[in-house]
Amino acid sequence: MSNLDTNVYICGPTGAKKYHFTNSCRGLSNCKHELKKVSLKQAHDYGLTLCGWED
Ligand SMILES: [Zn+2]
Secondary structure (H helix, E strand, C coil): CCCCCCEEEEECCCCCCEEECCCCCHHHCCCCCCEEEEEHHHHHHCCCEECCCCC
16 A cells, blocks of 8 residues: 555646545545546655545
């Protein structure tokens, strides 16, 4: 689950503040930008934290 090669989903080019393990997460339902798939390492590099709906 914490494998840095895991793909996660973010909202917009730098993901605002959160990343998501599933693209159907309710935390992404109000995303007005394009969903982007990035590695967990990349999400960490952007300073993102895991979405509050997931753990
Ligand atoms: Zn989420």
